[in-house]
Amino acid sequence: MKKVLPIVHVLGLVTMLFSLTMLAPLMVSWGLKDGAVSAYDESVAVTFISGLIAWAGTNRFKRELKIRDGFLLVVLIWSSLAAFATIPLLVQIPDLSFTDAYFETVSGLTTTGATVLSDLDKLPPSINFWRTELVWLGGMGLIVLAVAVLPLLGIGGRQLYKAETPGPMKDSQLTPRITETAKGLWLVYAAITLACILSLRAAGMTWLDAVMHAFSTMGLGGFSSHDASFGYFNSPSIEAVTIVFMLIAGINFATHFMVWRGKSFAPYRRDPEAGLFLGVTLTSVLGIALYLWQMGVYPDFLTALRFASFNTVSIATTTGFATTDFNQWPIFAPLWMLFLSSFASSSGSTGGGIKMIRAQLLYKQVYREMKKLLHPDGVVLTKLGGQVIPNKIIYAVLAFLFIYVASIVSMTLVLTASGLDVISSFSAVVACINNTGPGLNQVGPATTFAVLTDFQTWVCTFAMLLGRLELFTLLIVFTPAFWRK
Amino acid sequence: MKKVLPIVHVLGLVTMLFSLTMLAPLMVSWGLKDGAVSAYDESVAVTFISGLIAWAGTNRFKRELKIRDGFLLVVLIWSSLAAFATIPLLVQIPDLSFTDAYFETVSGLTTTGATVLSDLDKLPPSINFWRTELVWLGGMGLIVLAVAVLPLLGIGGRQLYKAETPGPMKDSQLTPRITETAKGLWLVYAAITLACILSLRAAGMTWLDAVMHAFSTMGLGGFSSHDASFGYFNSPSIEAVTIVFMLIAGINFATHFMVWRGKSFAPYRRDPEAGLFLGVTLTSVLGIALYLWQMGVYPDFLTALRFASFNTVSIATTTGFATTDFNQWPIFAPLWMLFLSSFASSSGSTGGGIKMIRAQLLYKQVYREMKKLLHPDGVVLTKLGGQVIPNKIIYAVLAFLFIYVASIVSMTLVLTASGLDVISSFSAVVACINNTGPGLNQVGPATTFAVLTDFQTWVCTFAMLLGRLELFTLLIVFTPAFWRK
Numbered sequence: 001m002k003k004v005l006p007i008v009h010v011l012g013l014v015t016m017l018f019s020l021t022m023l024a025p026l027m028v029s030w031g032l033k034d035g036a037v038s039a040y041d042e043s044v045a046v047t048f049i050s051g052l053i054a055w056a057g058t059n060r061f062k063r064e065l066k067i068r069d070g071f072l073l074v075v076l077i078w079s080s081l082a083a084f085a086t087i088p089l090l091v092q093i094p095d096l097s098f099t100d101a102y103f104e105t106v107s108g109l110t111t112t113g114a115t116v117l118s119d120l121d122k123l124p125p126s127i128n129f130w131r132t133e134l135v136w137l138g139g140m141g142l143i144v145l146a147v148a149v150l151p152l153l154g155i156g157g158r159q160l161y162k163a164e165t166p167g168p169m170k171d172s173q174l175t176p177r178i179t180e181t182a183k184g185l186w187l188v189y190a191a192i193t194l195a196c197i198l199s200l201r202a203a204g205m206t207w208l209d210a211v212m213h214a215f216s217t218m219g220l221g222g223f224s225s226h227d228a229s230f231g232y233f234n235s236p237s238i239e240a241v242t243i244v245f246m247l248i249a250g251i252n253f254a255t256h257f258m259v260w261r262g263k264s265f266a267p268y269r270r271d272p273e274a275g276l277f278l279g280v281t282l283t284s285v286l287g288i289a290l291y292l293w294q295m296g297v298y299p300d301f302l303t304a305l306r307f308a309s310f311n312t313v314s315i316a317t318t319t320g321f322a323t324t325d326f327n328q329w330p331i332f333a334p335l336w337m338l339f340l341s342s343f344a345s346s347s348g349s350t351g352g353g354i355k356m357i358r359a360q361l362l363y364k365q366v367y368r369e370m371k372k373l374l375h376p377d378g379v380v381l382t383k384l385g386g387q388v389i390p391n392k393i394i395y396a397v398l399a400f401l402f403i404y405v406a407s408i409v410s411m412t413l414v415l416t417a418s419g420l421d422v423i424s425s426f427s428a429v430v431a432c433i434n435n436t437g438p439g440l441n442q443v444g445p446a447t448t449f450a451v452l453t454d455f456q457t458w459v460c461t462f463a464m465l466l467g468r469l470e471l472f473t474l475l476i477v478f479t480p481a482f483w484r485k
Numbered sequence: 486m487k488k489v490l491p492i493v494h495v496l497g498l499v500t501m502l503f504s505l506t507m508l509a510p511l512m513v514s515w516g517l518k519d520g521a522v523s524a525y526d527e528s529v530a531v532t533f534i535s536g537l538i539a540w541a542g543t544n545r546f547k548r549e550l551k552i553r554d555g556f557l558l559v560v561l562i563w564s565s566l567a568a569f570a571t572i573p574l575l576v577q578i579p580d581l582s583f584t585d586a587y588f589e590t591v592s593g594l595t596t597t598g599a600t601v602l603s604d605l606d607k608l609p610p611s612i613n614f615w616r617t618e619l620v621w622l623g624g625m626g627l628i629v630l631a632v633a634v635l636p637l638l639g640i641g642g643r644q645l646y647k648a649e650t651p652g653p654m655k656d657s658q659l660t661p662r663i664t665e666t667a668k669g670l671w672l673v674y675a676a677i678t679l680a681c682i683l684s685l686r687a688a689g690m691t692w693l694d695a696v697m698h699a700f701s702t703m704g705l706g707g708f709s710s711h712d713a714s715f716g717y718f719n720s721p722s723i724e725a726v727t728i729v730f731m732l733i734a735g736i737n738f739a740t741h742f743m744v745w746r747g748k749s750f751a752p753y754r755r756d757p758e759a760g761l762f763l764g765v766t767l768t769s770v771l772g773i774a775l776y777l778w779q780m781g782v783y784p785d786f787l788t789a790l791r792f793a794s795f796n797t798v799s800i801a802t803t804t805g806f807a808t809t810d811f812n813q814w815p816i817f818a819p820l821w822m823l824f825l826s827s828f829a830s831s832s833g834s835t836g837g838g839i840k841m842i843r844a845q846l847l848y849k850q851v852y853r854e855m856k857k858l859l860h861p862d863g864v865v866l867t868k869l870g871g872q873v874i875p876n877k878i879i880y881a882v883l884a885f886l887f888i889y890v891a892s893i894v895s896m897t898l899v900l901t902a903s904g905l906d907v908i909s910s911f912s913a914v915v916a917c918i919n920n921t922g923p924g925l926n927q928v929g930p931a932t933t934f935a936v937l938t939d940f941q942t943w944v945c946t947f948a949m950l951l952g953r954l955e956l957f958t959l960l961i962v963f964t965p966a967f968w969r970k
């Protein structure tokens with residue numbers, strides 16, 4: 001208990017800050033007179049006071065946090081903020097269970113974008129605003145987490161090439177530098193979001209829709225204010241704009257930051273992930289467009305290209321928007337998209353999955369093993385971007401892959417044991433652990449996760465948190481070793 | 486070319502020896518007068534003469550083989566013997582394409598047991614004999630490969646705890662010792678097979694069926710002479726005998742050998758895999774029996790236990806016999822069985838999958854990574870059976886897992902792209918790469934692999950060889966580095 005209280009102290013502070021973010025939907029509700037104001041009054045009050053109690057009540061246990069405390073703090077932040085975030089939903093949507101509300105807010109904060117809600121178009125606009133704001137906040141928290149915090153905990157793809165990154169990341173430590181870095185990243189994230197809002201507005205969205213969908217795009221979240229998602233707009237220019245910003249958000253924000261600071265595009269070229277991410281994604285777009293055209297899903301290549309590009313980029317970047325029910329496509333296409341979502345996006349982006357850098361390292365490690373078989377006594381090094389990768393990092397990545405696969409297999413088995421069909425089970429787990437959003441079959445883009453039982457919903461909620469917290473951060477908290485002195 | 490010829494020399498010798506194994510079905514055919522004698526005449530002649538030409542023609546290139554040559558030799562032996570083995574099938578079964586015949590013989594030699602043939606009961610008995618003999622030979626070749634040859638090539642689970650194995654394995658080298666070891670293993674394999682034949686006969690099979698099913702059981706192959714597989718016998722005592730021998734064959738034959746040599750059961754206790762293999766398999770039997778009973782698939786627990794035990798042990802050990810169409814069970818049960826097949830059986834057994842020892846190491850490695858996160862500066866070692874496992878072995882195992890997963894994912898994608906449904910695609914790949922046999926849906930236990938197109942059949946054939954040759958052995962031959970000077 002002594003161990004947890006200093007962490008609760010910090011959590012209390014974060015909770016108080018989080019209550020302030022509820023003022024935004026409050027203002028939206030007030031401005032649009034959508035009748036939901038009281039919901040935010042309540043939630044701001046409850047959240048702020050809870051945070052205050054937690055903070056003040058643990059004041060005398062305040063101490064500097066150790067690396068070890070960081071794991072629990074991160075887990076508690078994500079899981080408890082999501083709990084507070086349910087309040088407006090529970091107040092405004094009658095018959096919504098806590099299980100479903102919590103799934104929805106975890107889905108937002110983890111930028112998964114899977115939803116249990118339907119009739120989105122009839123909800124008070126401020127509720128949809130709140131949902132997409134959660135995605136945006138989750139995306140921002142995530143970037144800071146991935147770029148500044150997780151590497152210090154010895155986790156995350158970012159640390160892999162910290163050594164070779166010029167500029168602000170070089171010797172970041174848990175010191176004022178981190179605040180500075182986080183601030184820079186926040187600025188870049190906000191600036192690109194603003195550009196996205198303006199572009200979406202110019203492409204024809206209303207201001208409110210532009211803000212909400214920009215939030216959802218930048219966090220690679222996938223929440224929409226319309227049941228038909230982007231199908232609602234049916235606008236090639238809106239789709240084009242969104243594709244561009246999804247691709248931008250799939251690149252490491254530290255790289256964007258360096259481009260912005262240095263006023264040069266060189267960091268994009270030096271980024272070991274960006275080129276591959278774009279290459280793999282755009283090649284897949286072309287391949288899927290050809291495939292859909294060939295299979296006769298669309299009468300002409302251009303239509304196939306339009307649908308393939310939006311939906312493939314959306315799933316590959318783990319965004320989860322849809323302009324059509326791609327579950328109806330020949331199964332190879334959605335499977336390939338699901339496959340892309342598991343590794344295409346960059347570390348330090350708002351995307352999910354194992355990240356491109358881990359995929360690269362895994363590939364190189366396999367090649368290295370083969371070389372070692374041919375030259376048993378030779379020394380073979382694994383290099384990335386001209387740098388030798390230390391063995392302990394390759395270990396960590398390989399162990400990461402194992403947990404990732406083991407998690408997918410075991411949660412799929414659990415879901416099938418609870419009565420869900422195989423494709424729905426597997427795709428739900430993959431879509432949740434990669435923080436993508438829509439799966440296939442019963443949880444496909446044309447339906448919602450509301451079909452799941454409470455038990456199945458909790459499994460998916462766990463999967464979303466597991467993926468978002470890079471597996472280890474969450475799992476380590478459940479090991480006996482963590483709680484031992 | 487100079488590089489390949491000395492290997493072809495050895496291959497020629499092995500091919501000549503292999504032609505002699507065709508004398509067995511010839512004698513069966515002759516004894517039973519099933520009218521297939523000429524098929525074996527032809528195949529013995531063609532195979533022997535081909536081997537002779539390859540051997541004699543390359544005599545002047547004869548030299549001692551290097552470790553590197555071993556990879557190619559192993560790949561060539563498995564793939565070309567399977568080609569010669571098709572001759573009796575092609576002669577005796579009209580309308581059988583080479584693609585399908587080759588699938589069938591690869592399935593036999595890799596002890597997979599997936600079949601493209603139906604109306605097995607109407608085939609000449611000697612053809613079924615030949616099919617099951619292939620399984621038995623494949624199983625024997627496999628044991629020698631896994632226990633004596635692959636470790637020298639730096640591959641395979643066996644090497645993992647070579648250091649701690651007392652007795653004959655201790656300092657085996659590619660010297661007379663290997664011959665001795667191989668001979669010992671061969672004797673044990675033959676002796677247990679004999680026991681299996683006698684037990685099956687005692688349990689009520691005809692002599693011919695007893696021999697064929699003992700061959701198929703000991704190789705954990707799964708070929709039967711009946712379309713209904715073990716459902717044909719509908720005999721609890723035959724099922725019980727078969728379960729026992731499948732479990733025996735799922736244990737490392739080097740351990741059996743040591744038990745036999747030392748006249749003590751102690752090696753079973755020291756074997757780091759045997760206990761876990763039996764524990765996991767038997768616990769699963771009980772769990773699945775309860776599940777099937779609970780779900781109302783069988784009216785009483787004992788019937789559920791009977792069907793669960795035979796089919797679960799059969800799939801977990803990668804045998805592939807069936808007493809019922811378990812594809813009709815609630816999907817969790819067959820999925821769990823498929824999952825077991827991927828890791829339950831021991832290295833050095835005739836089973837497939839990644840093997841129990843790799844699963845153990847992967848689990849331990851993950852726990853080690855977690856500990857390292859909590860104690861970044863501490864040294865954490867991975868131990869198995871009291872021995873510290875060197876890092877390079879953990880590396881190799883992790884890389885193995887990656888190739889295994891990547892192979893399953895990519896071949897599943899290829900099969901879906903070719904038009905097969907997801908569950909059939911995935912289960913076919915898993916059943917083939919684990920050398921289990923039946924999959925689900927279209928390739929389930931009630932059907933055959935004949936529904937596949939030629940292209941899909943070749944993908945499955947490749948998957949069987951890939952799994953059987955422990956991935957690396959086959960893949961390395963396709964790398965440019967292998968062919969470079």
Ligand SMILES: [K+]
Nearest residue numbers: 112221319436
């Ligand atoms: K998403």
Ligand SMILES: [K+]
Nearest residue numbers: 597706804921
């Ligand atoms: K088999």
